[in-house]
Amino acid sequence: NQVDPGFDPHGVLALQLAPPARYPDAQARANFLERVLSRISEIPEVSAAGSTQTTFEPASTMTTRAEIAGQSSESGGLMQVNIRHVTPGYFDAMRVRVIDVRPIDSRDRMGTQMSAVVSESFARRFWPGQNAVGQRVRRVLSAGNGPWMTVVGVISDVMDNGLGAELGPTLYVPYFQQNT
Numbered sequence: 722n723q724v725d726p727g728f729d730p731h732g733v734l735a736l737q738l739a740p741p742a743r744y745p746d747a748q749a750r751a752n753f754l755e756r757v758l759s760r761i762s763e764i765p766e767v768s769a770a771g772s773t774q775t776t777f778e779p780a781s782t783m784t785t786r787a788e789i790a791g792q793s794s795e796s797g798g799l800m801q802v803n804i805r806h807v808t809p810g811y812f813d814a815m816r817v818r819v820i821d822v823r824p825i826d827s828r829d830r831m832g833t834q835m836s837a838v839v840s841e842s843f844a845r846r847f848w849p850g851q852n853a854v855g856q857r858v859r860r861v862l863s864a865g866n867g868p869w870m871t872v873v874g875v876i877s878d879v880m881d882n883g884l885g886a887e888l889g890p891t892l893y894v895p896y897f898q899q900n901t
Contacts (some may be wrong), residue, residue, distance in 0.1 A: 727879035729816035735777070748831075751897055758808060771811025772896065779883030787892055789847045790857035790869065799861060802843065803882070803891040806899065812838075812876060821875040822854045829873075829895035836895060837870040843890035844875050858892065870894065 738757065740750045754772060761770040774783065785804040811817075812824035820841055829836045837858060844853035853872050860867035878888045 724880070724884045726881075726884055727817060727877050728881075733815065737776070738772075751831075754808065755897065758810065762810070769810050769813035771814040772808040773811050773881075774806050774896075775881045777881050777883075779886060782882040782889075785892070786861040788859050788861050788866065790859075792847065800890075803840075803889050804860070805881070805891060805893045806896040807893050808896045815879070817879055818877040819874060820877060821852070823874045824876060825874075825893060825895045830897045833898065835868045835870040835898060836873045838874040838876055838893040839872055840876060840878050840888075840891035840893075842878050842888050843892060844872075846890045860892075867899075 738754075740753045744750045744753045758770045758772060761767055775781070782803050783805070784801050786799060787802045788799050807825055809824075809826045809829070812819065817824070821844075823838075825836070825838055839847075839853055839858070847853070847858075848856055853875050856872045857869045858872065859869045876893070879891070880886060880888065
């Protein structure tokens with residue numbers, strides 16, 4: 722009761738959803754999820770609906786390696802960070818505080834400039850004393866580097882890996898832009 726999780730769980734209904742097998746590719750799954758969220762948003766009592774792949778269970782975090790533009794790997798430009806794929810509405814539904822500019826929203830879709838939102842601890846770690854918005858970051862994958870993403874916002878740290886778990890830098894990417 723004494724820990725601020727970085728979100729407000731009151732009035733939040735969470736469920737796990739696995740797209741049916743009839744949606745075999747990434748775009749079909751994205752379309753399915755968008756329809757589900759749209760229908761949920763139409764319920765009069767619902768103020769916001771969003772999705773993430775996080776289960777909010779201890780030791781269930783997803784991580785990736787990230788490269789920070791303009792920083793060498795020796796100075797910390799390449800490191801393991803938490804990653805979350807989220808949809809528009811997720812930060813609103815969880816009432817996560819936006820610290821700078823904006824959360825992921827409907828502008829962040831396939832065919833638009835690649836964007837990302839970072840946690841407060843991510844911004845402090847990689848751009849101390851600087852504005853994180855406008856900086857660039859990309860995922861370093863075994864199959865090759867991902868595209869450069871421009872940071873469009875900073876949010877407060879969220880304890881989505883269990884209350885009291887050590888907070889690490891977290892990179893939020895738009896599900897409807899990078900859902901593979």
